[in-house]
Amino acid sequence: MNFFQFLSKYAGTFAQGALVTVELTLCGLIIGLILGVLVSLMNLSHIWPFRWFARLYTWVVRGTPLLVQLFIVYYGLPQVGLQLTPFLSAIIALGLNSAGYVAEIIRAGIQSIDPGQMEAAESLGMRYGQAMRRIIFPQAYRRLLPPIVNEFVALLKDSSLVSTISMTELMRIGQTVSSSTFMPMQSYITAALFYLAMTSIIVFFSGKLERWLEVRG
Amino acid sequence: MPMDESVVLRGRAVSKSFGQLVVLDGIDIAVEKGEVVAIIGPSGSGKSTLLRCFNGLETPTSGTIEVAGQPLSRNRRELAKQREHLGMVFQRFHLFPHLTALQNVMEGPLTVKKMDRRQAMDRAYMLLEKVGLRDKANAYPSKLSGGQQQRVAIARALAMEPAVMLLDEPTSALDPELVGEVLQVIQGLASEGMTMLLVTHEMAFARHVADRVIFMADGKIVEEGPPEALFDRPQSPRTQQFLQNVARPAHM
Numbered sequence: 263m264n265f266f267q268f269l270s271k272y273a274g275t276f277a278q279g280a281l282v283t284v285e286l287t288l289c290g291l292i293i294g295l296i297l298g299v300l301v302s303l304m305n306l307s308h309i310w311p312f313r314w315f316a317r318l319y320t321w322v323v324r325g326t327p328l329l330v331q332l333f334i335v336y337y338g339l340p341q342v343g344l345q346l347t348p349f350l351s352a353i354i355a356l357g358l359n360s361a362g363y364v365a366e367i368i369r370a371g372i373q374s375i376d377p378g379q380m381e382a383a384e385s386l387g388m389r390y391g392q393a394m395r396r397i398i399f400p401q402a403y404r405r406l407l408p409p410i411v412n413e414f415v416a417l418l419k420d421s422s423l424v425s426t427i428s429m430t431e432l433m434r435i436g437q438t439v440s441s442s443t444f445m446p447m448q449s450y451i452t453a454a455l456f457y458l459a460m461t462s463i464i465v466f467f468s469g470k471l472e473r474w475l476e477v478r479g
Numbered sequence: 480m481p482m483d484e485s486v487v488l489r490g491r492a493v494s495k496s497f498g499q500l501v502v503l504d505g506i507d508i509a510v511e512k513g514e515v516v517a518i519i520g521p522s523g524s525g526k527s528t529l530l531r532c533f534n535g536l537e538t539p540t541s542g543t544i545e546v547a548g549q550p551l552s553r554n555r556r557e558l559a560k561q562r563e564h565l566g567m568v569f570q571r572f573h574l575f576p577h578l579t580a581l582q583n584v585m586e587g588p589l590t591v592k593k594m595d596r597r598q599a600m601d602r603a604y605m606l607l608e609k610v611g612l613r614d615k616a617n618a619y620p621s622k623l624s625g626g627q628q629q630r631v632a633i634a635r636a637l638a639m640e641p642a643v644m645l646l647d648e649p650t651s652a653l654d655p656e657l658v659g660e661v662l663q664v665i666q667g668l669a670s671e672g673m674t675m676l677l678v679t680h681e682m683a684f685a686r687h688v689a690d691r692v693i694f695m696a697d698g699k700i701v702e703e704g705p706p707e708a709l710f711d712r713p714q715s716p717r718t719q720q721f722l723q724n725v726a727r728p729a730h731m
Contacts, residue, residue, distance in 0.1 A: 378573040381536055385567035386587035386639060389559045396590050400577050 268448045272439055279435030280456045286352055286431060287418045293357025294417070295410075298364025305369050316365065323362030329423050331355050336427040352424040360417050367409045371402040404475050411468040415461045422457075432456055485511045486548070487643050487674050488533055493542035495528055495698075502528045503539065504698035510643065515675045517685035517706075520695035521721060526678045527570075529695070530647050533676065534565045547642060563591060566636030570648040572628040574620040580607060580631045581616040587639045599638075606634040610664050626657030630664055643674040651680055662688075682725055686710050694718045 263271075305316035323331070335358075336351040346354070375398050383393035422433035430438075436453035440446040488510040495503040502525045510516050518526045531537040532544055535551055535558050544551040546565065552558045574583050584603035588594040594602075607613045610630040620628050629649055636644060646665065650658040662684050669675060669688045679685050685692055686706040693703040694713075702709060702718045713719045 376573070378569060378571060379575065382567070382569065382573035382575070384559070385534055385536070385562055385565070386635070387559050387563035387591040388587075389556060392590055396586065397575055401575075 263445075265448055265451075268443075268445065269452065272443075272449075272452065275439065276432065276435055276452055276456055279430065279432040279453075280460065282429070282431040283418065283421055283433075283457075284460065286349070286356060286421045286424060286429070287414070289353040290356030290360055290417055290421065291414055293353060294360030294364050294413075297357065297361035298368060301361055301365035302368035302372070305365060306372060320362045320365055323359055324366070328355065328359050328420055329426065331359055332423060332427060348424070348427050348429045351427060352421070352429050356417060356421060356424070359420075360413060363413050363416075364410065367406060367413065368402075371406040371409075372398055374405060375401050404472075407468065407472055407475070411464060414468075415464055418460060418464070419457060484548070487512050487546070488676060489545040490529070490532065490539075491543045491545075493529065493532060493539045493544065495525070495532065495537060495539050502698050503532070505542070506695075506698075506700055508693070508700065510674060510676050512642075512674055513672050514691065515669045515673075515677065515689050516691045516693060517689035518676070518678045518693045518695055519680070519682065519685055519721075520701075524695040525698040526695050527647050530645050530676060530678050533645055534562050534567055536567075559591075563639050564642040566633075566639060566641035566644040568629070568632055568636055568644065568646040568649050570651050572620075572625070572632045572652070574628050574632055574635070576620050579617050579619055580612060580623065580634075583620070583631055584634045584638050587635065591639065602638060603634070606637050607631070609637075609667075610634045611660070624657055625653045626660045629653065629661045633661075633664055633668075637668075643676065644668065646675060646677040646679075648678050648680065680725075682710070682722075694721065696721065 301316045301319055304312035305320075307313055307316075332351070332355040335346065335355045336348065339346060339351075379397055379401065380393055383397040384390075388396065421431065425431060425434035425437060428434070432453055436449045439452075440449035443449065486509045488508070490506055490508045493503055493506040493508075494501070504525075506525075506529055508529070518529065520526050528537055532539050533546065533551075535544075538553075546561055549561065552561060574580075575586065578586060581600070581603050584606055585596075585599045588599040588602065589596065604613060604616060607616055610633055612627060612630055612634070615623060615627060615631075620631070623631065633644075633649075649665065650661050653661065658681070662681065665675070665677070665684075666688055677685070677689070689706050691703060692706045692709045694701045694709060694715075694717075696717050702713060702715045709718070710722065713722055
């Protein structure tokens with residue numbers, strides 16, 4: 263069986279795995295973005311317990327491996343009576359993990375805006391939230407796009423780790439096909455091609471989006 | 480001290496330190512309704528810090544700031560309310576770069592006053608007309624000269640119909656040939672009776688536009704009085720020296 267025969271036989275199976283990878287990544291990213299925005303706002307807050315919590319959170323999440331976090335959620339939590347499905351464990355671990363990175367990206371983006379902008383907004387009588395929403399965020403989000411896309415790509419690749427908790431996603435399909443066909447080279451190169459196709463699509467569309475935002479002024 | 484209805488801004492024994500550095504040292508100041516007060520003095524004398532204390536951008540270490548008889552609130556929501564009455568103009572303009580000139584001027588009335596969009600737009604056009612920039616309404620700040628940006632910034636502050644304008648070295652960041660157009664707008668406001676507190680390095684303009692000039696050095700008010708008196712017959716040696724240096728810069 264040459265590589266093209268291999269592909270025509272197993273491409274459908276790999277595509278199913280890729281679909282699960284997309285689901286995992288998107289769910290993880292959505293959780294990561296929502297929590298990341300919250301954590302970054304806490305980090306910039308005037309209330310010190312919020313700030314303290316946000317710093318502790320990013321410190322722990324970014325300072326420990328995703329695989330360890332994943333095992334704590336999937337294998338650790340049942341011990342305290344919280345048994346989650348592999349899918350739920352996976353998106354929770356991916357989401358909590360990416361939230362740590364997203365929070366730092368947003369914090370850096372907001373702090374890169376000239377402090378004079380906040381002063382000008384507050385001088386008009388805007389409250390902090392209004393100034394954030396109307397003045398600071400609209401300027402920050404364009405700068406946030408490239409690093410957020412990086413995070414998206416990293417998350418997609420990192421999602422391969424959830425194959426270890428018996429999630430049948432792209433990497434796991436690669437392992438399964440490999441062990442049933444005894445063709446590890448073909449199996450993992452096929453998985454790699456699927457990952458590469460997905461990350462390329464993300465990068466392509468983000469480039470388009472970036473240019474579109476620039477054109478709008 | 481009796482309640483004085485005509486005093487719009489008042490600072491009592493205002494002091495401000497950053498760590499060991501004393502920037503303001505017991506300033507007493509009052510600005511009456513309709514009055515134009517210019518603050519002059521060497522760099523680092525604390526004049527900008529004093530101005531920023533009046534709209535809460537800086538908090539004095541001790542002393543009190545009153546706006547229209549009310550002490551400036553520590554509560555953020557109440558402070559925001561008080562700031563509506565204080566128009567602030569910055570040295571570096573701080574226009575909102577993602578909004579056009581017109582949108583910059585509309586932003587305060589729309590967001591803070593919840594003014595109807597149509598009405599806010601009409602007012603913004605009127606204010607841009609007033610500062611001579613109606614034809615630049617749809618330009619983004621990056622496409623405007625420094626002088627034009629500062630005039631838009633003045634229109635933006637006026638859109639909130641402030642009781643008093645605070646101007647922090649409004650022409651210091653401008654190329655010399657652009658200073659005149661901004662001073663002309665400020666002069667126009669003065670002749671309409673707008674109350675203003677102005678920090679400036681433009682001595683000729685201060686003399687021309689101000690009802691009263693305050694000379695500050697080392698965080699203290701050294702001398703104050705009508706412009707003719709302060710500029711022509713300065714009493715303190717510190718003022719005399721400063722005015723001499725300004726007239727004939729030391730490095731020449």
